[in-house]
Amino acid sequence: MMHESTVKSLSDALAAHELSSLEATELFLGRIRTLNARYNCFISVDEERSRAQAREADRARAAGRATALTGVPLAQKDIFCAKGWLTTCGSKMLSNFVSPYDAHVVERLNAAGAVILGKTNMDEFAMGSSNETSWYGPVRNPWGTEAVPGGSSGGSAAAVAARLAPGATGTDTGGSIRQPAALSGICGLKPTYGVCSRYGMIAFASSLDQAGPMAKSAEDLALLLNAMAGFDARDSTSLERPAEDYTRDLRQALAGLRIGLPKEFFAEGVQPEVAKAVDAAIAEYEALGCKVVEVALSNMRLSVPVYYVLASAEASSNLARFDGVRYGYRASEYRDLEQMYERTRAEGFGAEVKRRILIGTYVLSHGYYDAYYIHAQKLRRLIAQDFTRAFENCDVIMGPTSPTTAFRIAEKASDPVQMYLSDIYTIAVNLAGLPGMSIPCGFDARGLPIGLQIIGNYFGEAQMLNVAHQYQLATDWHLRAPPGVV
Amino acid sequence: MALTRDDVKRAARLARIAIDESEANQVLEQLGRIFGMIEEMRAVDVSGVEPMAHAQDVVLRLRPDEVTEQDQRELFASVAPRVQNGLYLVPKVIE
Numbered sequence: 262m263m264h265e266s267t268v269k270s271l272s273d274a275l276a277a278h279e280l281s282s283l284e285a286t287e288l289f290l291g292r293i294r295t296l297n298a299r300y301n302c303f304i305s306v307d308e309e310r311s312r313a314q315a316r317e318a319d320r321a322r323a324a325g326r327a328t329a330l331t332g333v334p335l336a337q338k339d340i341f342c343a344k345g346w347l348t349t350c351g352s353k354m355l356s357n358f359v360s361p362y363d364a365h366v367v368e369r370l371n372a373a374g375a376v377i378l379g380k381t382n383m384d385e386f387a388m389g390s391s392n393e394t395s396w397y398g399p400v401r402n403p404w405g406t407e408a409v410p411g412g413s414s415g416g417s418a419a420a421v422a423a424r425l426a427p428g429a430t431g432t433d434t435g436g437s438i439r440q441p442a443a444l445s446g447i448c449g450l451k452p453t454y455g456v457c458s459r460y461g462m463i464a465f466a467s468s469l470d471q472a473g474p475m476a477k478s479a480e481d482l483a484l485l486l487n488a489m490a491g492f493d494a495r496d497s498t499s500l501e502r503p504a505e506d507y508t509r510d511l512r513q514a515l516a517g518l519r520i521g522l523p524k525e526f527f528a529e530g531v532q533p534e535v536a537k538a539v540d541a542a543i544a545e546y547e548a549l550g551c552k553v554v555e556v557a558l559s560n561m562r563l564s565v566p567v568y569y570v571l572a573s574a575e576a577s578s579n580l581a582r583f584d585g586v587r588y589g590y591r592a593s594e595y596r597d598l599e600q601m602y603e604r605t606r607a608e609g610f611g612a613e614v615k616r617r618i619l620i621g622t623y624v625l626s627h628g629y630y631d632a633y634y635i636h637a638q639k640l641r642r643l644i645a646q647d648f649t650r651a652f653e654n655c656d657v658i659m660g661p662t663s664p665t666t667a668f669r670i671a672e673k674a675s676d677p678v679q680m681y682l683s684d685i686y687t688i689a690v691n692l693a694g695l696p697g698m699s700i701p702c703g704f705d706a707r708g709l710p711i712g713l714q715i716i717g718n719y720f721g722e723a724q725m726l727n728v729a730h731q732y733q734l735a736t737d738w739h740l741r742a743p744p745g746v747v
Numbered sequence: 748m749a750l751t752r753d754d755v756k757r758a759a760r761l762a763r764i765a766i767d768e769s770e771a772n773q774v775l776e777q778l779g780r781i782f783g784m785i786e787e788m789r790a791v792d793v794s795g796v797e798p799m800a801h802a803q804d805v806v807l808r809l810r811p812d813e814v815t816e817q818d819q820r821e822l823f824a825s826v827a828p829r830v831q832n833g834l835y836l837v838p839k840v841i842e
Contacts (some may be wrong), residue, residue, distance in 0.1 A: 358826060359826060361819065361822045361823055361825070361826060454802035454803060455802070455803050455805070468800065468801050468802060469802070494808070494810065497805075497807055497808060498801070498803070498805060500803065500805070563787070563788050563791065565784065566784050566785045566786075566787055566788035567788055569781060569784070569785060570785060570788070577762060581762075581763075584763070585828060586827070586828070586835050586837055587823070587826075587827050587835060588823075588826045588827055588828075589826075589828075590828075591828035591829070595838065596838070597838050597840075598837050598838045598840050599763075600765075601837065601838055602763040603763050603764060603765035604765050606762070606763055606764045606765070607764050607765035607766065610764070615764055615774070616774065616777060616778065616781070618762050618764065619755065619758045619759060619762060619764070619774065619778060620778065620781060620782075622758040622759075622761050622762040623750075623754060623758045623778075626757075626758065626761060632789065633785070633789070635798050636788065636789060636793060637788065638798035638799050638800060639793035639796040639797070639798050639799070640788060640791060640793060640796075641798075641799040642796055642797060642798070642799035643793070643796060645799060645802075676780075677777055677780065677781055678780050678781060678783075678784050681781075681784070691802075692802075693802065694801075694802020694803055
């Protein structure tokens with residue numbers, strides 16, 4: 262079935278003129294029309310705009326100007342500004358914001374000829390691990406609609422899992438690509454910090470935010486990252502590096518690869534079925550000729566508190582721009598400027614976003630700055646140094662992406678600390694700025710997917726994609742579709 | 748060091764977020780739990796460690812002092828809540 266296509270197989274079919282971009286786009290738009298009500302993956306769909314892009318892609322191909330992604334329809338996380346598209350970031354604050362410009366990632370995907378199918382649902386301002394903080398309502402997990410899809414890129418993850426899009430963009434500040442990829446049974450990659458430009462990607466925590474691809478296979482992630490990555494002078498943290506072909510190493514054999522296993526990833530708190538599936542994946546890698554070495558990430562337990570100080574501090578600063586003056590929501594009743602700001606922000610932001618702004622404001626305020634913010638920055642260095650030492654003895658690090666499979670909607674919504682611990686295995690990677698990915702490696706007894714996390718050294722994306730691709734040649738977890746979506 | 752309701756109200760004031768008494772109590776309870784988790788971090792000795800502000804040790808790029816942006820004033824004003832004669836309208840701040 263065409264909707265089962267990977268980005269790669271669609272790309273090949275388009276190149277062979279077996280179908281047009283318009284046909285492929287219509288197929289996915291049709292699925293979104295029928296199935297989105299069940300999952301709530303998309304905040305906006307604009308069929309005419311998508312069709313116009315598809316026709317343009319077909320013209321480009323006819324004129325001999327096609328890239329690997331020309332005509333491939335993709336979903337964009339609603340954190341990316343896309344010109345002419347409603348861009349809400351999952352918030353009431355931006356519920357009326359039609360972006361006047363494109364994010365760099367969107368600009369690059371458009372230039373490659375990809376078609377935007379729609380803008381996907383997400384936790385408000387990317388703050389959440391379940392997609393429940395969205396002003397547009399929770400996304401439902403295609404593997405069990407009473408469960409969350411993970412977050413914050415939950416709409417993108419569920420859209421790919423439900424075959425409403427062959428691939429999607431996501432962003433990852435503390436695990437927001439990898440954790441929903443794991444909980445929704447798909448693949449997701451967070452590149453090394455600085456590989457994708459943050460320009461036009463609505464900022465949450467600028468020293469941690471990074472864009473990345475989400476899709477059904479490692480090969481698809483490589484194709485998407487080829488188009489998304491690249492230097493951009495408009496992001497002061499974008500890295501000036503020669504362009505890479507992330508597909509270049511996919512076919513390399515893995516014999517001799519050293520896999521680091523941190524014992525901290527298999528400590529108490531991990532669901533036994535998750536540990537068992539990850540162990541089985543490691544055994545598969547050993548069968549492929551890899552060697553396992555034990556490594557220590559002894560400061561990892563501090564990553565959650567460190568993250569909630571640093572990310573909240575950066576968020577409180579970044580979200581100061583939402584004041585009801587230049588764009589977005591403005592309160593309807595106020596007597597003066599002060600009250601206009603205070604009411605706009607009280608009404609426009611949801612509870613979790615306000616909590617984080619208050620944490621951030623508190624830890625940055627006079628008298629607390631050194632005790633919290635600077636202290637957390639020092640611990641951030643210790644956490645990063647753990648990885649540097651670990652990579653002296655291994656090529657990649659593996660473990661679970663998330664301690665549990667998808668939890669039920671509302672199960673953790675009233676306990677922020679429990680929710681935050683859902684990202685315990687992913688956050689340290691952002692603090693260090695390393696690349697990390699998640700690929701499917703099994704299911705629990707309820708049929709909910711389990712993710713294997715692969716962490717690489719700085720700029721190790723091509724190697725990680727090779728490691729994931731070789732596993733996917735030997736196993737078929739990534740090809741499983743949720744019951745009822747096909 | 749326990750967080751107080753005054754701390755919450757002060758932070759809300761600094762962040763320009765209107766908050767009423769019942770909300771302040773609710774937020775205090777949740778922030779109390781979050782800061783309980785954060786306290787664990789404060790017990791660790793970090794003497795002699797340099798703060799890490801950023802994932803890569805990048806230095807800010809300099810660029811030639813040239814105009815690179817086009818004038819898109821009307822386009823950007825088109826998404827503003829209230830605009831008149833190309834100016835953003837807010838309540839009067841100077842009598």
